[in-house]
Amino acid sequence: MITIVDYGLSNLLSVKRAVEVCGEKALITSDPQVILDASAIILPGVGAFADGMNRLRELDLEAPMLQKVRDGTPFLGICLGMQMMFSSSEEGEPTAGLDIIQGSVVRIPDLGTNGKHQRVPHVGWEPTIEYGEDKDSLFNGTAPNRECYYVHSYEAVPDDRSRIRGVCLYGGREVVSVVRNIDGNAVGCQFHPEKSGKTGLNILQNFLCGI
Amino acid sequence: MPKIRLISRLDVKDTNLVKGIQLEGLRKLGDPNRFAREYYENGIDEILYLDIVASLYNRNNLSDIVTRTTEDVFVPITVAGGIRSLEDVRKVLMAGADKTAINTAAIKRPELITEVAEAYGRQCMVLSIEAKKNSDGKYECYYDNGREHSHLDVLEWAKRGEDLGAGEILLTSVDRDGLQRGMDLELIQKVCTSVGIPVICSGGASCVKDIVEAAQAGASAVSVGSILHYGKTTVSQIKEELIKQGIEVRRS
Numbered sequence: 001m002i003t004i005v006d007y008g009l010s011n012l013l014s015v016k017r018a019v020e021v022c023g024e025k026a027l028i029t030s031d032p033q034v035i036l037d038a039s040a041i042i043l044p045g046v047g048a049f050a051d052g053m054n055r056l057r058e059l060d061l062e063a064p065m066l067q068k069v070r071d072g073t074p075f076l077g078i079c080l081g082m083q084m085m086f087s088s089s090e091e092g093e094p095t096a097g098l099d100i101i102q103g104s105v106v107r108i109p110d111l112g113t114n115g116k117h118q119r120v121p122h123v124g125w126e127p128t129i130e131y132g133e134d135k136d137s138l139f140n141g142t143a144p145n146r147e148c149y150y151v152h153s154y155e156a157v158p159d160d161r162s163r164i165r166g167v168c169l170y171g172g173r174e175v176v177s178v179v180r181n182i183d184g185n186a187v188g189c190q191f192h193p194e195k196s197g198k199t200g201l202n203i204l205q206n207f208l209c210g211i
Numbered sequence: 212m213p214k215i216r217l218i219s220r221l222d223v224k225d226t227n228l229v230k231g232i233q234l235e236g237l238r239k240l241g242d243p244n245r246f247a248r249e250y251y252e253n254g255i256d257e258i259l260y261l262d263i264v265a266s267l268y269n270r271n272n273l274s275d276i277v278t279r280t281t282e283d284v285f286v287p288i289t290v291a292g293g294i295r296s297l298e299d300v301r302k303v304l305m306a307g308a309d310k311t312a313i314n315t316a317a318i319k320r321p322e323l324i325t326e327v328a329e330a331y332g333r334q335c336m337v338l339s340i341e342a343k344k345n346s347d348g349k350y351e352c353y354y355d356n357g358r359e360h361s362h363l364d365v366l367e368w369a370k371r372g373e374d375l376g377a378g379e380i381l382l383t384s385v386d387r388d389g390l391q392r393g394m395d396l397e398l399i400q401k402v403c404t405s406v407g408i409p410v411i412c413s414g415g416a417s418c419v420k421d422i423v424e425a426a427q428a429g430a431s432a433v434s435v436g437s438i439l440h441y442g443k444t445t446v447s448q449i450k451e452e453l454i455k456q457g458i459e460v461r462r463s
Contacts, residue, residue, distance in 0.1 A: 013307040014281050021285075046309075047332035080332075110407065119431060121334050121378050123409045124216055125256060125461035147461045149256075149287060151334040153378075195287045195309065197251070199463050 002026040002208070003038035005065070005081075007055040010044040011194075015078070018194035022205045035064040040211045041073060044194075045080030049089035049105060049154070052080050053097060062098065069100055075186040076207050082179065082188030083156055091154050100186050101179055103158035112171025121153040126168035128177050128191060136165035138178060138187060138206045146199050148177075148191035156190065214459035215422070216256040216432035217449060219439055220413055221246060222263045223273060223292075229263065230440055232389035234341075234357040237263075240440050244279050250439060251284040253446040256461050258288045259312070259381070259411075259434055263356055265293025274306035281307035291339055291381070300327050304335070312381045314339035315354040318361045318368075321375055328376030337411070338377035340365055342398055343385045350398055357385040365398070366405045373406045380410045381434070387415030391437055394421050396428045403429025419444075419452040426458045 004015050006028045019026040019042070026042070027034065035041060043065070045052055056062050069075050077085045077100075086097045089105035097105070112118045125147040130139055139146065150168065156176045158164060166178030166189070180187045187207065193200035221243045222229050228243040240246070247258050258280065262273050273290050280288060290303040291312035300311050317324050317338060327336040341353040342365045350365035361368075369380055382402050384395040394415040403410050409431035416422055416435045425433050438444055450460045 011304060011307065011309050013278070013305070014285070014309070017281050017307075018285060021283075046334060048329070117407065119407055119409050121408065123334065123379060123431065124214065143463060145463060147463045151287075151378075153333065192287075195285060197254075197285055197463065200285060 001038060002040045002042065002211070003035055004028045004042045004044060005035065005061060006030045007052065007059055007061060010046055012044060014194045015042060015044045018201060018204055019208065021201060022208050024208050030059050030061065032060050032064045035061060035068065038068060038073060040208070041065060041068055041075045043075070043077045043081035043084065045078060045084065047080055048092050049080065049083055049097070050092040050095040052084055053095045056084070066098060066100070069181070069186050072183065072185045074207065074211050075100075077186070077188035078194070079152060079190060079192055082190055083154060085179070085186065085188045086156050086158070089154060100181055101158055101163050101188070102160065103156060103163070105154050105156050108153055108155050108170065108175070113173050114171070116171070118171040121151060122170050122175070123151045125149055126170065126191075128166050128168050131164045131167045131178075132162060136178060136180065136187075137210065138165070138189070138203050140206045142199055142202050148193070148196040148200060148203070150191045152190060156188075215426045215430060215453075217422070217446065217460060218257040218259050218411060218432050218434040219247070219250045219255045219446070220259045220261065220434040220436045222261045222436065223276060224264050225272065226276070228440065230389060230437055233385055234263070234388050243276055246440065247280050247284050250446055251286060254450060254461070255286060255446045257286055257432070258284060260288065260290050262292030274302060277303065277306040277308050289337060291337075296323070297326055297330055300331060300335070304331065310335050310337050310379070312337035312339040314341060317372070318352060318354050318363065321371065324372055324375040324377055328378065333376055333378035336377050337379045337381050338369070338372035339381040339383070340369060341383045341385050342395075344395075344398070350401070353385055357388075366401055369402050369406050373408050377408060379408055380406060382410055382412050384414035388413075389437055390415055391417035393417060394425045396424055399425055399430055400428040419449055419456065422449065422453060423456045423458055
């Protein structure tokens with residue numbers, strides 16, 4: 001079963017409904033055992049990094065998720081869910097992340113490359129641009145401009161840039177938008193596929209196709 | 212080139228979409244879900260639901276409508292009206308909303324802004340400001356759907372709201388609401404230069420030119436009501452025209 005991790009910080013209903021529109025069934029859970037039995041895991045999330053990681057740990061969800069990722073189970077992190085896949089974040093109290101992808105999460109700068117002020121949080125629809133040599137399967141069937149809905153004050157920076165599969169531009173800078181682990185089974189997107197209209201549903205469908 | 216989001220604002224009373232003039236004199240227009248779905252299919256970037264009588268009755272009535280909307284609308288949904296506590300926020304988020312916009316309760320107890328931002332993230336906490344221009348030319352915040360004075364200066368309150376943790380501002384010009392005579396550009400420009408967070412501007416958009424001017428004045432998003440509800444134009448027509456006039460919008 002496709003399992004959506006519930007740690008009290010997300011709009012789970014929209015994610016579940018989006019999976020259903022893609023023709024699959026999904027279960028919302030905070031039960032470690034159910035996660036161990038999952039055919040795929042979706043880690044959604046809005047809110048603060050430290051808060052999210054603390055809740056995952058309080059609910060004993062970190063170890064089962066990491067085990068599943070090691071076992072090759074498809075894993076999708078959305079927004080804060082993607083950021084928590086990284087080693088650490090500078091948001092709030094220093095807190096270790098899931099470390100599925102090595103790197104850190106840093107605040108979006110207040111100034112763009114042109115030296116002009118830019119609004120933070122970054123809220124809006126941006127084209128998600130393919131990055132790296134191989135086209136990621138997540139982008140199959142999407143239009144080249146593939147505008148997706150972003151809302152975030154922090155951005156992820158992987159140590160190994162070959163983990164990056166997609167970026168968007170904000171204030172003239174490339175902001176990491178899609179990342180994938182070396183084994184290829186865990187992917188994260190900074191935008192919200194469940195809130196990105198038909199493009200988002202297409203991307204979610206591509207993730208579900210890999211199961 | 213400025214880029215904006217186009218948001219449809221759906222004022223709801225009981226189970227009906229309604230629209231008034233200067234937030235008064237309401238007309239019933241029908242099932243809000245039907246309108247939300249149509250606007251989504253037509254390319255709207257976000258949906259904003261406002262329970263316009265919630266503050267009067269101390270409750271927000273939108274949960275069922277929001278849940279039905281999430282069935283077939285896959286863009287962000289904001290819920291406003293009568294949100295008074297963290298528990299109220301939790302309920303609308305559980306129902307499927309992505310953000311909540313708060314006016315009255317934030318004026319009465321500003322710490323609520325920080326509490327919501329800390330519990331659910333800044334992106335979830337939209338500070339709703341209902342602005343009216345006073346006889347001395349200053350903008351004052353109103354509450355209870357434009358009925359009550361707060362004696363708060365709009366620019367000072369917007370800045371304070373940002374400092375307290377608001378992630379966006381929903382700025383409604385009460386003077387212009389529902390009149391379809393253009394937006395209050397002076398208000399938009401002043402608020403947008405006072406804060407570093409995105410500002411959603413609402414009230415008075417009657418045509419594409421008004422939206423273009425709001426974008427040029429610094430709006431990150433413009434919310435429209437009447438011009439869509441009365442079938443004067445469609446979301447896709449507005450977007451085509453905005454692109455022609457040099458304003459970038461989501462095209463897909």
